[in-house]
Structure formats: C-alpha cells, structure tokens
Amino acid sequence: MSAKSPKKPATQLVHAGRRSSQYHGVVNPPVLHASTILFDSLEQLEKEGSPASGKVTYGRHGTPTRFLLEEAVAELEGGYGTHCVSSGVSAITNSILAFVKPGDHILVTDSAYYPTRHLCNSFLKKFGVETEYYDPTIGGDIAGLIRDNTVLVWCESPGSLTFEMQDIPAIAKAAHARDVKVLLDSTWASPILCRPFELSVDISVQAGTKYIVGHSDVMLGTITTATPEDLLTIKKQIIISGDAVGPDDCYLAQRGLRTLAVRMRQHHENGLKIAEWLKTRSEVKRVLHPALPDDPGHAIWKRDFSGASGLFSFVMQPVEKSQLANMVDNMELFGMGFSWGGFESLILPSDPKNIRSATKWDEDGQLIRLHIGLEDPDDLIADLEAGFERLKTA
Numbered sequence: 001m002s003a004k005s006p007k008k009p010a011t012q013l014v015h016a017g018r019r020s021s022q023y024h025g026v027v028n029p030p031v032l033h034a035s036t037i038l039f040d041s042l043e044q045l046e047k048e049g050s051p052a053s054g055k056v057t058y059g060r061h062g063t064p065t066r067f068l069l070e071e072a073v074a075e076l077e078g079g080y081g082t083h084c085v086s087s088g089v090s091a092i093t094n095s096i097l098a099f100v101k102p103g104d105h106i107l108v109t110d111s112a113y114y115p116t117r118h119l120c121n122s123f124l125k126k127f128g129v130e131t132e133y134y135d136p137t138i139g140g141d142i143a144g145l146i147r148d149n150t151v152l153v154w155c156e157s158p159g160s161l162t163f164e165m166q167d168i169p170a171i172a173k174a175a176h177a178r179d180v181k182v183l184l185d186s187t188w189a190s191p192i193l194c195r196p197f198e199l200s201v202d203i204s205v206q207a208g209t210k211y212i213v214g215h216s217d218v219m220l221g222t223i224t225t226a227t228p229e230d231l232l233t234i235k236k237q238i239i240i241s242g243d244a245v246g247p248d249d250c251y252l253a254q255r256g257l258r259t260l261a262v263r264m265r266q267h268h269e270n271g272l273k274i275a276e277w278l279k280t281r282s283e284v285k286r287v288l289h290p291a292l293p294d295d296p297g298h299a300i301w302k303r304d305f306s307g308a309s310g311l312f313s314f315v316m317q318p319v320e321k322s323q324l325a326n327m328v329d330n331m332e333l334f335g336m337g338f339s340w341g342g343f344e345s346l347i348l349p350s351d352p353k354n355i356r357s358a359t360k361w362d363e364d365g366q367l368i369r370l371h372i373g374l375e376d377p378d379d380l381i382a383d384l385e386a387g388f389e390r391l392k393t394a
Contacts, residue, residue, distance in 0.1 A: 017072025088207025091221025102128030111159025165297025172200035210341025267310030340371035
C-alpha cells in the first residue's frame with residue numbers, strides 16, 4: 001500500500017480526530033461522560049489500570065471524547081501528542097511546572113501574557129525557581145543569558161499586548177546547544193497559522209479558549225510536545241495537579257475546530273483591513289500588527305506564519321481619561337472584555353508599563369487592543385470612526 005499523501009490544514013481540520021466507523025457512522029465524536037471506569041478482571045485492572053497505559057482508566061485522566069480532540073490538535077500542530085487541560089493558564093502552569101525544580105533558572109520573554117508573569121513572580125519564586133525576563137527581539141543573543149542551571153526558555157510570538165515577533169529558530173538553536181527546552185505560547189496563530197515544531201520548539205501551548213473553540217463559551221488549554229518523553233513528563237504533572245477538562249467542553253472544542261480555517265481567513269482579512277484603516281487616522285500614533293509591511297517584526301512573521309489572526313493593538317495620540325471613556329463606553333459593535341478569539345469583536349484599553357522589566361514601554365498615548373471578529377469590517381470601521389469622533393465631545 002502506498003503512504004498517505006500529506007493533507008493541507010483545511011482538510012486536516014475536517015478529518016482529524018474523528019472515528020466515524022467506531023461510532024455507528026456518526027460524523028461527530030460522541031460525548032462520553034465518566035468518572036469510574038469498570039474493569040472486567042484483575043488481569044485487566046493490573047494491565048490497563050494505570051494512566052500510563054493510554055487506556056481509559058478514570059474520568060479525570062480522560063475519555064475518548066478528549067483523546068480524539070488531543071489527537072486532532074497534535075496532528076494540526078505537527079507534534080507527537082497533546083494533552084488538554086481546563087484553561088490556557090492551566091496549560092501554561094502545567095507545562096512550566098513539568099520541567100522546573102528549586103534552584104532552576106528560566107528565561108521568559110518580557111512580552112509574555114500577564115498570567116505567565118504572575119506564575120513566575122509568585123508561585124515559582126516562592127519555591128526557589130528564578131525567572132529572568134529578556135527582550136523579545138533578542139534572537140540568538142539569548143545565548144548570553146543561558147546559565148548552567150537554566151532549564152527552559154519561554155517564548156510568545158507575537159507578544160501579548162505589544163505584538164513583538166520573536167526569532168524562534170534562532171532562540172531554539174541557542175537554547176538547544178545548552179540542552180535547554182524551548183516552550184512557545186502559540187495561541188495567537190491558532191494551530192494552523194504557525195507550525196511550531198518546524199521552528200524547533202519542544203512544547204507548544206495554546207489557550208484553546210480562543211481560536212480552537214472560537215465561540216467564547218468554553219475554557220480550554222492544550223499542551224503539545226515534540227517527543228513522547230516530554231508528553232509523558234507533561235502527563236505526570238497534569239495528574240499531580242489534578243487538572244481535568246470535561247467531555248462537553250472537548251466536544252464543543254472539536255466542533256469549533258472544524259471551522260477554524262474559514263474563521264481564521266476572515267479574522268485575517270478583517271483584521272488587516274481595519275489595521276490599515278487605523279494607520280490613516282490622525283488619532284492613531286502607530287498600529288502594532290506584524291502582518292503590516294512596515295511592522296518591525298514583519299519579516300519574521302512572513303517567514304514563520306501563513307496568516308494573521310484578528311488580534312492586534314494600536315497606540316492613540318494622548319487623550320484624557322474622560323475622552324477615552326466616552327469613546328469605549330459607547331461602542332455599538334465592539335464589546336469591552338477580556339479574552340478573544342471568538343466570532344465577536346472586542347476592544348480593551350491596556351497599559352504595558354507595569355508588566356515590563358527587561359524592556360521599557362514609554363509610549364505616552366493609550367494602548368488599545370482590538371480583537372477583530374467576523375462582522376462586516378465596514379461596520380466595524382464605522383463603529384471605530386464614531387468612537388474617535390466622541391473623543392472630541394468629552
């Protein structure tokens with residue numbers, strides 16, 4: 001028999017993690033609820049009762065509903081295997097805790113998602129793990145920060161809030177030369193716009209809450225590894241933490257996954273159109289979007305990514321807080337709230353000043369993060385334009 005031909009992401013999304021023949025021809029994998037799993041004999045219990053067996057052993061350790069989602073995500077990301085957990089923050093926490101011990105040193109990009117910093121500055125510090133933050137644009141020069149007790153480098157590309165692109169292959173080359181693992185928060189790209197393991201990362205983390213689910217109604221995290229050894233290490237940590245994700249959430253994530261390709265194309269198109277429009281506005285100092293040709297990270301984005309998501313930021317000209325409130329409080333289509341990745345557009349004023357240490361954020365204008373959803377971009381532009389006009393009336 002000839003080997004199966006490689007499939008493109010859009011095709012993988014439709015077919016990965018499905019076993020129709022095992023479920024009476026049903027297209028979508030069923031939801032299997034379980035806590036206790038019964039074994040037919042002592043022999044089976046002893047042979048298959050451990051989570052390491054890969055069998056269904058206990059509800060907290062997973063059921064076929066979760067296993068099929070994990071299989072699909074691993075295939076899409078090009079990794080060896082995936083474990084699903086209950087949130088993106090849980091994925092961050094478990095993936096880091098799996099590889100550190102007291103006395104270790106880790107390197108974390110200064111542009112990391114705030115909960116990552118909070119984990120490092122509180123929990124890890126309390127247990128004797130030292131975190132050093134680095135300039136996200138450091139590239140291969142990170143070699144100069146690696147110590148004998150450095151165990152991992154945490155990357156996020158593009159960076160949270162400020163969207164700096166990281167040269168992941170250069171960082172990975174320097175880290176691997178010293179047997180240091182490279183972990184990447186790849187949520188912005190979803191599982192299909194970036195192939196993290198082709199960039200030489202060891203662990204890819206996703207907040208599946210965002211684009212995998214796509215409908216703002218499920219909390220989910222995924223951890224994908226390049227090797228079976230790392231997957232087992234992650235699994236042991238998840239078992240210790242007691243983390244579990246329910247089958248209904250896995251089902252909804254599977255359902256969301258099937259439309260990921262078409263949603264990401266629309267997020268890309270809508271986001272770029274609005275980013276380019278924002279560049280023409282006098283109220284805007286600069287737009288932080290790596291897919292724009294004049295963005296400092298554009299060359300890396302073009303090399304490593306096949307598209308852009310709907311998340312980016314812009315910096316406003318200085319305004320009074322009352323003006324800002326008059327703008328954002330009265331948006332018609334842009335909701336104001338945390339998270340992103342759903343079908344709806346969001347607007348969030350942010351301030352990176354207090355969450356930077358290796359680099360300095362010295363913009364005097366307000367940073368606004370946008371998530372561009374699936375609405376008609378002309379309607380979104382009209383909503384933003386009306387918001388800018390309200391700046392003049394506060």
